[in-house]
Amino acid sequence: MSSLLNKKIVYSITNFTTLDYQDHLSCVVWFCQCNMRCLYCYNEAMLYSKEGNYTIKDLLDFLEERKGLLDAVVLSGGEATSHSLLPICQAIKKLGFKIKLDSNGLNHDLISELVEKELIDYIALDFKAPEYKFEHVTQTNQYHKFKKSLTFLIEKKFDFEVRTTLHADLLNTYDVNQMISTLSELGYDKTYYLQHFLETPTNVGNIKEAKTYFDESKIVQDKLVIEYRNTLS
Numbered sequence: 001m002s003s004l005l006n007k008k009i010v011y012s013i014t015n016f017t018t019l020d021y022q023d024h025l026s027c028v029v030w031f032c033q034c035n036m037r038c039l040y041c042y043n044e045a046m047l048y049s050k051e052g053n054y055t056i057k058d059l060l061d062f063l064e065e066r067k068g069l070l071d072a073v074v075l076s077g078g079e080a081t082s083h084s085l086l087p088i089c090q091a092i093k094k095l096g097f098k099i100k101l102d103s104n105g106l107n108h109d110l111i112s113e114l115v116e117k118e119l120i121d122y123i124a125l126d127f128k129a130p131e132y133k134f135e136h137v138t139q140t141n142q143y144h145k146f147k148k149s150l151t152f153l154i155e156k157k158f159d160f161e162v163r164t165t166l167h168a169d170l171l172n173t174y175d176v177n178q179m180i181s182t183l184s185e186l187g188y189d190k191t192y193y194l195q196h197f198l199e200t201p202t203n204v205g206n207i208k209e210a211k212t213y214f215d216e217s218k219i220v221q222d223k224l225v226i227e228y229r230n231t232l233s
């Protein structure tokens with residue numbers, strides 16, 4: 001841990017939110033770097049920064065001061081599992097906080113270790129695309145690693161959610177229905193969250209609002225509970 005303390009791998013910290021981790025008052029830690037390059041990603045600065053603005057020591061000092069004011073820490077990014085999260089989570093837990101991890105699921109080994117060691121309380125797992133579109137959307141060909149993490153969390157009956165960002169030029173209703181089938185076949189029985197792409201001035205693929213209409217009525221409803229997090233209208 002001592003070598004990690006002075007590493008500037010935290011891009012920024014959101015001091016307080018009630019929105020990110022349901023029923024918790026949390027801060028959000030935005031880690032630098034990611035092992036994907038999703039076309040709609042608006043976190044470009046975080047992805048490409050080799051160095052962040054805060055060290056792990058800065059983070060732990062911040063949390064020390066928030067004891068009693070916050071009850072949870074959300075590890076996000078970028079991709080938090082690009083870093084040595086094990087000692088970081090141990091240190092956060094020692095301070096008495098619950099931990100939620102936002103992840104794209106590629107780092108199965110680290111995710112499973114964190115879960116087995118009870119260092120994570122909740123995971124929001126991004127299901128980026130069906131296997132046949134995964135490489136196009138994420139610019140990585142590692143769907144099998146995502147699937148391994150998904151299967152692991154389902155089999156563990158871990159407290160987690162699966163979510164997908166919708167951009168209708170990248171994922172159409174057929175694709176999303178395929179993803180619903182995959183989740184259902186693997187035994188996922190929780191809510192599947194769909195969130196619409198929000199256009200920002202810059203994103204990795206320089207994409208704009210979708211030209212294609214995403215007809216929500218064509219989404220299969222009888223396999224999973226589907227919830228939209230931000231609607232088009």
Ligand code: SF4
Pocket residue numbers: 034035036037038040041042043047077078079104
């Ligand atoms: S949207 Fe994709 S590229 Fe951006 S941080 Fe998330 S996983 Fe990484």
